[in-house]
Amino acid sequence: MIRICHSPLGLDEFLSVLEDQSTGAVVFFDGRVRNHSQGKEVLYLEYEANESMAVKEMEDICRRARDRWPIEKAAVFHRVGRVGLGESSVFVGVSSGHRGPAFSACQFIIDELKKTVPIWKKEFYADGEQWIGSGG
Amino acid sequence: MVTISFFAAIRERIGTPSIQFDASQAANVSQVINRLIETYPVLEEFQYSMLVAVNDSYAKPETPVQSGDTIALFPPVSGGCCD
Numbered sequence: 001m002i003r004i005c006h007s008p009l010g011l012d013e014f015l016s017v018l019e020d021q022s023t024g025a026v027v028f029f030d031g032r033v034r035n036h037s038q039g040k041e042v043l044y045l046e047y048e049a050n051e052s053m054a055v056k057e058m059e060d061i062c063r064r065a066r067d068r069w070p071i072e073k074a075a076v077f078h079r080v081g082r083v084g085l086g087e088s089s090v091f092v093g094v095s096s097g098h099r100g101p102a103f104s105a106c107q108f109i110i111d112e113l114k115k116t117v118p119i120w121k122k123e124f125y126a127d128g129e130q131w132i133g134s135g136g
Numbered sequence: 137m138v139t140i141s142f143f144a145a146i147r148e149r150i151g152t153p154s155i156q157f158d159a160s161q162a163a164n165v166s167q168v169i170n171r172l173i174e175t176y177p178v179l180e181e182f183q184y185s186m187l188v189a190v191n192d193s194y195a196k197p198e199t200p201v202q203s204g205d206t207i208a209l210f211p212p213v214s215g216g217c218c219d
Contacts, residue, residue: 031217047215048144050208053192054215078215089217110216118189118208119215120144131145133214 001075002058004051009077009088017075018095027102028093029110035085037132043124047080047089050118054078057117065094065108069101074109078119089121137203140172143210146186149178159201165190166197168207179209186211 001017011030018026033045062074073095083089092110096102121132141154157175162168165188173179179186188195189208201207 033217048147049215050141050143050189050192050210053189053208056192090215114213114216116194116213117215118143118187118210118213120211121214122144131211131214133212 002055002062003075003077004049004054005077005079006081009079009091011088011091014075014077014091014093018073018093020072020095022097023072023095024097025099025102026093026095027099027106028091029106030088031090031092031110032088033083033085037123040123040125042085043126044085045083045089045124046122047078047083048120048122049078049080051080054117054119058113061109061112061116064112065105068108069096069105071096071101071105074105076109076113078113078117080119138168138201139206140168141206141208143208145211146179146182146209149182150176160203162201164197164201165195165199165207168201169197169209172209182209182211187213 035042058076071094075093077091079089094102094105123130137156138159140157142150147153159168162171186209190199190205
């Protein structure tokens with residue numbers, strides 16, 4: 001299941017999506033907002049998404065993970081809007097019969113997400129703000 | 137007419153999230169962008185770094201464009217979290 005969320009990510013709901021009694025392993029990744037970046041103190045972040053395309057790209061990444069590893073369930077929840085320090089901006093989770101494929105697929109999904117999914121992050125500092133990776 | 141959507145730094149520089157654009161003289165993505173730059177010269181600074189999607193799929197300069205399409209222009213992506 002893929003979801004773009006405009007409010008804090010719910011861990012219980014996320015983990016319930018991964019429930020499957022045929023699986024013995026659930027691996028999940030919780031990406032959080034850090035208080036510093038490139039030597040600067042970060043106050044908070046804002047995420048913006050091209051939502052319909054982001055959902056489609058994330059579905060494609062999960063499909064590719066399923067093609068590559070024997071996993072049962074894969075889910076991504078990504079937050080958009082203002083996200084405070086220590087809050088979760090992304091959950092990625094996978095359930096599988098055994099732990100090896102679950103770890104591998106989970107890492108694959110978060111790594112690919114950062115390459116192709118149209119979501120952008122803006123950092124806010126005490127003295128300004130900056131889009132990350134914008135090239136402009 | 138096509139719908140052009142802008143995201144992140146490009147949206148901020150253009151000053152609006154989307155516009156309707158007469159692309160009747162433009163047959164592909166590259167031609168649409170050249171026409172857009174005439175109207176929005178500020179786009180020039182993003183010309184070589186920005187990514188383009190047509191109807192929610194990544195597109196190339198030669199990807200054909202027709203009336204009713206939605207074309208998204210955006211900077212390299214930076215979602216997720218920590219590097």
